Amino acid sequence: MANLQDVAQRANVSKTTVSRYLNGSLELPKRTAEAIDAAIRELAYVPNAHARRLSLGRSETIALMVPDIATPFFSTFVAAVEAEADRRNLSLSLHATLNRREREISYLDHIRQGRADGLIFITNHFGDAALAEKINTAGPCVVVDEDVPAARVPKLFCDNEAGGHAAGRHLAESGHRHFLFIGGVDEMISGARRYAGFLRGIREVAGAGARVERAAGPYTIAAGRIAARDFVARGAERPTAIFATSDELLIGLCEVLHESGLNVPRDVSVVGFDDVGPLHLFAPAVTAVRQPVRELGKRALELLLGHKPDEHGTLPPEELLPVTLIERNSVAPPTGSA
Amino acid sequence: MANLQDVAQRANVSKTTVSRYLNGSLELPKRTAEAIDAAIRELAYVPNAHARRLSLGRSETIALMVPDIATPFFSTFVAAVEAEADRRNLSLSLHATLNRREREISYLDHIRQGRADGLIFITNHFGDAALAEKINTAGPCVVVDEDVPAARVPKLFCDNEAGGHAAGRHLAESGHRHFLFIGGVDEMISGARRYAGFLRGIREVAGAGARVERAAGPYTIAAGRIAARDFVARGAERPTAIFATSDELLIGLCEVLHESGLNVPRDVSVVGFDDVGPLHLFAPAVTAVRQPVRELGKRALELLLGHKPDEHGTLPPEELLPVTLIERNSVAPPTGSA
Numbered sequence: 001m002a003n004l005q006d007v008a009q010r011a012n013v014s015k016t017t018v019s020r021y022l023n024g025s026l027e028l029p030k031r032t033a034e035a036i037d038a039a040i041r042e043l044a045y046v047p048n049a050h051a052r053r054l055s056l057g058r059s060e061t062i063a064l065m066v067p068d069i070a071t072p073f074f075s076t077f078v079a080a081v082e083a084e085a086d087r088r089n090l091s092l093s094l095h096a097t098l099n100r101r102e103r104e105i106s107y108l109d110h111i112r113q114g115r116a117d118g119l120i121f122i123t124n125h126f127g128d129a130a131l132a133e134k135i136n137t138a139g140p141c142v143v144v145d146e147d148v149p150a151a152r153v154p155k156l157f158c159d160n161e162a163g164g165h166a167a168g169r170h171l172a173e174s175g176h177r178h179f180l181f182i183g184g185v186d187e188m189i190s191g192a193r194r195y196a197g198f199l200r201g202i203r204e205v206a207g208a209g210a211r212v213e214r215a216a217g218p219y220t221i222a223a224g225r226i227a228a229r230d231f232v233a234r235g236a237e238r239p240t241a242i243f244a245t246s247d248e249l250l251i252g253l254c255e256v257l258h259e260s261g262l263n264v265p266r267d268v269s270v271v272g273f274d275d276v277g278p279l280h281l282f283a284p285a286v287t288a289v290r291q292p293v294r295e296l297g298k299r300a301l302e303l304l305l306g307h308k309p310d311e312h313g314t315l316p317p318e319e320l321l322p323v324t325l326i327e328r329n330s331v332a333p334p335t336g337s338a
Numbered sequence: 339m340a341n342l343q344d345v346a347q348r349a350n351v352s353k354t355t356v357s358r359y360l361n362g363s364l365e366l367p368k369r370t371a372e373a374i375d376a377a378i379r380e381l382a383y384v385p386n387a388h389a390r391r392l393s394l395g396r397s398e399t400i401a402l403m404v405p406d407i408a409t410p411f412f413s414t415f416v417a418a419v420e421a422e423a424d425r426r427n428l429s430l431s432l433h434a435t436l437n438r439r440e441r442e443i444s445y446l447d448h449i450r451q452g453r454a455d456g457l458i459f460i461t462n463h464f465g466d467a468a469l470a471e472k473i474n475t476a477g478p479c480v481v482v483d484e485d486v487p488a489a490r491v492p493k494l495f496c497d498n499e500a501g502g503h504a505a506g507r508h509l510a511e512s513g514h515r516h517f518l519f520i521g522g523v524d525e526m527i528s529g530a531r532r533y534a535g536f537l538r539g540i541r542e543v544a545g546a547g548a549r550v551e552r553a554a555g556p557y558t559i560a561a562g563r564i565a566a567r568d569f570v571a572r573g574a575e576r577p578t579a580i581f582a583t584s585d586e587l588l589i590g591l592c593e594v595l596h597e598s599g600l601n602v603p604r605d606v607s608v609v610g611f612d613d614v615g616p617l618h619l620f621a622p623a624v625t626a627v628r629q630p631v632r633e634l635g636k637r638a639l640e641l642l643l644g645h646k647p648d649e650h651g652t653l654p655p656e657e658l659l660p661v662t663l664i665e666r667n668s669v670a671p672p673t674g675s676a
Contacts, residue, residue, distance in 0.1 A: 068417060069407065069413050069416045069417050069420065069432070070410075070413050070414045070416070070417035071413075072408075072410060072413070074413075075407050075408050075409075075410070075412075075413035076408045078407045078408070078434065079406060079407050079408035079434060082407065082434040082436060083436065086436055086438075086441065091433075091444070091445070091448065092433065092434070093431045093432070093433065094407070094431070094432035094433070094434070095429075095430065095431065095432070096416065096417060096420040096430070096432070098420065098421065098424060103424065106429070107429070110429065251616050251619065254616075254619050255618070255619070258619070277615065277616060278589050278615060278616070278620075280593070281589065281592050281593070281596070281620045281621065282616075282619045282620060282621065283619065283620065283621030283622065283623075284621065285621075
């Protein structure tokens with residue numbers, strides 16, 4: 001694995017220059033900075049473990065980046081990290097990136113300049129190589145919820161595949177054979193894995209005869225409304241069961257179903273994902289796959305504090321936390337079935 | 339109004355010492371630091387306006403402290419500040435204090451040490467004089483949502499009194515004469531003002547004959563459940579209408595009413611406050627006073643950036659944003675009325 005000396009040699013500067021550049025104590029001419037960045041990228045250099053490791057001293061600050069703090073899933077996750085940080089006497093500095101790459105990069109640069117001693121990072125779009133490189137050189141870091149494939153740091157996700165599987169089995173066991181999956185794209189693991197699990201669950205019960213359609217988009221109320229309007233417009237050709245894979249998609253879906261006079265579960269069965277919002281009070285109470293959001297927050301900080309970067313360059317393992325299907329009143333056999 | 343020279347004289351140190359102590363660039367012996375703190379307190383000194391004013395340069399960081407980031411009201415508020423900060427090319431550093439005074443003080447000390455160029459502060463408990471003093475010396479600051487009475491900074495609230503008034507009038511006009519108010523204590527302006535407005539609205543319609551009871555506690559789901567269980571236990575002696583003055587109190591209330599088999603609005607009418615959560619999807623959809631939460635976030639940052647501390651020591655004015663009653667399906671005439 002490349003070390004500081006290798007980077008310095010390739011960039012044709014001293015070790016001290018690289019070190020001070022990385023910790024933000026040195027402003028460099030653009031060309032020199034670019035040469036160092038290129039060397040880091042080409043050598044897949046990860047800053048020395050012991051030099052950057054969290055010391056757990058009393059004034060340590062952990063940075064936490066989330067795409068959208070207004071989403072109950074993220075805000076509850078943040079609250080869980082905050083509670084755990086408080087228990088360990090750490091300060092927490094939160095940054096909402098609005099799910100925009102340039103804002104993520106800008107905050108990552110802040111952190112690289114020594115404004116935090118560790119980072120918990122969540123993005124909600126496909127994380128590219130340049131973003132991964134910033135993460136790899138930001139110091140101790142954990143990636144949570146959605147993957148940044150080229151990031152060489154510990155990763156923590158909920159078991160998306162198992163969640164999709166539970167939803168698919170449950171709907172197929174209720175007699176459904178025509179499904180609509182509303183959720184993320186295949187480039188994001190939440191989309192790919194929930195969809196793969198959903199298909200597997202349905203096929204286990206219904207075989208190859210089942211028909212599954214997919215509406216892909218961001219995890220927003222607006223995207224839920226769009227998918228729901230397309231669904232309503234199809235009339236008799238509609239699927240009989242919908243898997244809306246976030247609380248926000250579900251809210252948008254429920255709004256449009258209400259407005260259209262369609263009844264859940266009489267006209268269509270619905271299963272949600274996240275279950276952080278008050279779905280138990282909805283009309284009807286919505287069956288959903290519950291994410292272990294508070295456990296994710298607690299575990300993310302534990303992973304960050306406990307992580308020893310691997311000197312041999314192997315990727316740290318990915319950790320999955322289990323999800324649970326919470327059955328309520330939004331699923332029934334399709335109309336016309338026995 | 340006291341200036342830096344007055345503080346230095348009283349603390350028996352140089353002006354430079356006070357200045358460097360306040361901006362965090364000087365570590366002082368405990369006794370000296372205490373002498374300066376005492377002088378600041380006794381003279382009600384507020385740091386010089388121009389020296390601490392936001393320069394709006396490109397790397398400015400605004401700090402934002404909220405009690406509980408998991409509450410949709412606060413998380414939506416934070417998202418609105420973040421969006422406005424993004425528009426102005428400012429960085430935002432968020433801190434969730436868990437509504438604990440010592441954690442607020444600790445983050446305020448961070449900010450005082452120059453880790454932020456301005457502060458938007460929200461507490462959700464009664465803010466005492468020591469907390470106010472930290473706020474008064476933290477640099478440019480705006481207090482939002484709940485008052486810290488001794489803080490000499492601009493303040494921004496929703497129009498709590500008007501919200502209570504609208505709820506009271508609406509329930510009284512529907513025929514109710516026996517009410518339960520679930521909400522904050524009189525030491526907090528949200529509690530005092532919503533309650534005062536509620537009484538005024540009821541009296542306008544129903545005169546002095548109306549009976550209003552009050553269950554005071556924090557704005558949490560747990561407190562909503564406790565108040566609701568007391569309510570249910572009273573049987574025939576129950577009020578016929580409830581004003582639950584936060585989304586969390588409302589959720590706790592609705593859970594217990596569902597569990598008890600009581601129907602809204604047949605058995606009891608309910609009005610909420612905040613209306614940030616998806617109350618329109620509840621069974622039944624809940625009538626509520628809507629807080630202008632996104633406008634509060636945007637306006638808080640504007641106030642912070644636009645504020646020129648008053649050299650003459652007069653208190654900056656308090657600004658109120660209007661609220662709106664959103665009528666849905668949770669209010670009906672009391673059973674037995676015409």
